[in-house]
Amino acid sequence: MNAQGLNIGNAQELRELYRELILDHARSPRHFGKLPHATHSAEGINPLCGDKLKLYLDVDDASNIRAACFEGSGCAISVASASLLTETIIGLSEKEAIAWFTAVTTRLTHGDPTGEFSAVDLGKLEALEGVREFPARVKCATLAWHALRSALQQRPAPVSTE
Amino acid sequence: MNAQGLNIGNAQELRELYRELILDHARSPRHFGKLPHATHSAEGINPLCGDKLKLYLDVDDASNIRAACFEGSGCAISVASASLLTETIIGLSEKEAIAWFTAVTTRLTHGDPTGEFSAVDLGKLEALEGVREFPARVKCATLAWHALRSALQQRPAPVSTE
Amino acid sequence: MTQPQQDLQDTIAVSDYRQDFPLLQQEVNGHPLVYLDSAASAQQPASVMDAVAQYERTDHANVHRGVHSLSHRATDAYEQARDKLRAFINAESRSEIVLTSGTTESINLVAQSYCRPRIGSGDRILITHLEHHSNIVPWQLVCEQTGAELLVAPMDSRGQLVLEKLYELMTDKVKILAIGHVSNALGTIHPLREIIARAHALGIPVLVDGAQGVPHMAIDVQDLDCDFYAFSGHKMFGPTGTGVLYARECLLETMPPYQGGGDMILEVSFEGTTYNDLPYKFEAGTPNIAGVIGMGAAVDYLQSVGLANIAEHEQQLLDYMTRRLTEIDGIRLIGTAANKASIQSFMLDDIHSHDLGTILDHQGVAIRTGHHCAMPVMDYFGIPGTARASLALYNNADDVDRLVDALEQAKKLFA
Amino acid sequence: MTQPQQDLQDTIAVSDYRQDFPLLQQEVNGHPLVYLDSAASAQQPASVMDAVAQYERTDHANVHRGVHSLSHRATDAYEQARDKLRAFINAESRSEIVLTSGTTESINLVAQSYCRPRIGSGDRILITHLEHHSNIVPWQLVCEQTGAELLVAPMDSRGQLVLEKLYELMTDKVKILAIGHVSNALGTIHPLREIIARAHALGIPVLVDGAQGVPHMAIDVQDLDCDFYAFSGHKMFGPTGTGVLYARECLLETMPPYQGGGDMILEVSFEGTTYNDLPYKFEAGTPNIAGVIGMGAAVDYLQSVGLANIAEHEQQLLDYMTRRLTEIDGIRLIGTAANKASIQSFMLDDIHSHDLGTILDHQGVAIRTGHHCAMPVMDYFGIPGTARASLALYNNADDVDRLVDALEQAKKLFA
Ligand SMILES: Cc1ncc(COP(=O)(O)O)c(C=O)c1O
């Protein structure tokens, strides 16, 4: 990331938001595309900026997520978040995935400085925490996660974060 | 009029509005009732205060107003104005009545201090001029007059001063 | 001039709240203003004006659509007002708080989006004889459009609903009952909990026109168990052009949108359009952002005073006003229900209410005169209109005394 | 950083008007605010804020209903605003100025009260591909309700209407043409006089969505010869929650009321109701009194500056902005019509518009990003959204330079 040369008074927060990892996942999203034999899927729409993602899951009979893919278009934050989501949940059980949903959305939304999720190691997903300084962008970072919950709950309608 | 004993700082304007002549016509309106063989009639409604008058005219073939009556309910100002109107127009030609309409409404609405109607002798109708200090009441004083014009123009719908 | 009784004067003589309201600090026609027209529109405390001014000066932008800081601040403030309103009437969810331009629009929304698609000839809409035009005409329109019939529950000579008759009219043909909380012409408070329970037992949903309820008593829509509750910002010390439709989420979900436009959609294409989530589906176009923020500040103000305190203050003052008015020779009180709020209509001798209004105004006393947008109530009493004094938390015993004095002067003028 | 050319800088470098707008005198994220989002909602001059505050502090009461002084003052101020608005767009009569809550409500009113009763299956409603959702969804709703068909006139890749196609679609089946004055997404100004003449030759009435027209150029509805013209207060430096529907009197006369309630009636009884005269028949309930008075003050402000001066200032600034943007490597301008007003949409490299918006906001530059409530336009270009800079009379060349600098920083961040 070539942010060193930025000529902005308070560029640090921007650098936190657009970390190299985020830009990398935004440019080259992992598991991008349709999943032919998905058992679950859900759409996420953020009408504010037109972000629109579709998440596909292949969950086996033992409730383990065998595969996850997404397609759609969105800003760097929402695409990177979706990409990181697929990396995180493949191989997890449904229950574990939902626990991740809760931890990630809580941390990104409230920061949760003292709550039960403050100590959770989010791993790579910590790269998303830059959004906390950008309240208007929190919904971008959580969009794919809401789609995940919606897919696992098999909600029929598209989910919106507005 | 027992206004001498009024205990109001600025009672003069009120006395001007509710002159003895006005109160007299309000209490005992002249030509009050239906006119059985009216050739013209029109309704006047002031939705602001619920004033509602119906004016009946008997106009002969030579366009002279042979008789005029009114019925309905209204505040002292609108009833007195209607009563004074009937006294004024009986015996006039349609054209003369319309000239009165114009003179009265202009004088009551704008005062017309220098205009063409400033010198007209309104006779008894000058008792209505107290409304000029009470803009909210001008419509009461002109209601019957608008009904007059409407009746002479044979407009079908009720006329409103709102 | 009669002196008010000392004991009453102690509690209601001075309203501390009066000083919170800048408009009341003026003279009208040479007299300090006595404002007894809050049922038509209430005045705003400085805190509401300040909240709106602050918004306009530092935070304004369009809501829900922007990523820049101002838009985010505006959206936050706007949505916080919704949360305040939800808490204020104890709705279960913020999805149930539809922001409108006022009670009138709220009721029209229900008439068009809830009723119109589901009723036809043979069906009935039930209202009462005490309704405001805004709770009559929308139903007349929908009856015209659908062939349904409008039924009207009668009232008695005190201005009370005749409950047995109301209950007789409740049949399975009735598709909605629309009823005021408090009559704006007569002050009658209807026994809503009982009425709503009876309606629900027959499967009839109930819309409450709460325009005159909200500013005077604590409202709990879950406790009332109503299906719709409509009210206006400008009657509860907020700005004009604002209002709320509370509606049960399960009902809103079944209703088509009322208006189409920006903000109420998720996706638009010429092939078809997906509507937004609740409550946004019912909020088309740029809302009255500043007004809604002001309405939120009005909620803050009302809660800082306390709805119970307001109700008590107003109740005492209403009792005092009723007693003082009764002492006037030639007065005729219109609306004498056992259970009343903040409003007294009356006539004096044969002085037309409009003349009374002018004479009082000349003494700095602002009352409303005429039909109060409740012509059927006037027809019931066979009168063209009344004079109406309505109270708010900023009124006090001195206001009532000034009213009574002014009426005595009117008698003299017309004597 | 490139320097703006000296000659241009002289005329547009400093807008004297900027100081009239209190909100613009602030820093956002540590930088003086550059507000380039007026097409979403414009800021208010102090004179508008003062007019509203003055009203709330000294004159507020409900309108049209009261005989007391405050009510009279409020009614006068409210109706004077209507007169100002009539003169502003040169309507023939004040009966033709219906006050609404905004463009969206104005258009819905026409869709429901004008169209719905007179169209059915086989009939068509004609719009264009460039419309804002508020000029699409109301027509979709009315088509659903009546079985009529929605036709869409196409645009070309510069964002211009394809006039021949539009004219081909005009047949005697078309019951109304609804068309924007200026596209809010692309800035395109449509050749309305020609289009309206063609429509009228075939007996098709025309509604103009003037939300983006009014603030930028002098409007003369009689010269345009349109049948309906809808616009919003908040886009012309007035308060939110206000708007106008101009409609020819002869059309309004044939239309049933849109909403029922107080003020829009002459007489109400349970047997039947007589509606009020125009325009009141279409204004149910307590209006946004303060907002309308503010809108009147906005008209005063616009006229004191002069619409011709505004148009010239904005046109020069738009030219300058277009040129400066074109110089940026990787920029793609969306909307390059020959005849444009005050708006430029664009994309930069493959940076998503939402990210651009955040990065610019961090430098104090407020632009709008996304679909601008015109998803079909985005679909046409196959993009999810654009970044949009929109100008008003308070912007100047420095604002444009700050925009360009901020875009350069965004490129660096994403490089
Ligand atoms: C072209 C156009 N039409 C209609 C609207 C809707 O206006 P409002 O949201 O004020 O009702 C807008 C603004 O959002 C617009 O730009």
Ligand SMILES: Cc1ncc(COP(=O)(O)O)c(C=O)c1O
């Ligand atoms: C009982 C009642 N219902 C409805 C209304 C209409 O409210 P608004 O004019 O604010 O829409 C009013 C006030 O005028 C009212 O008193």
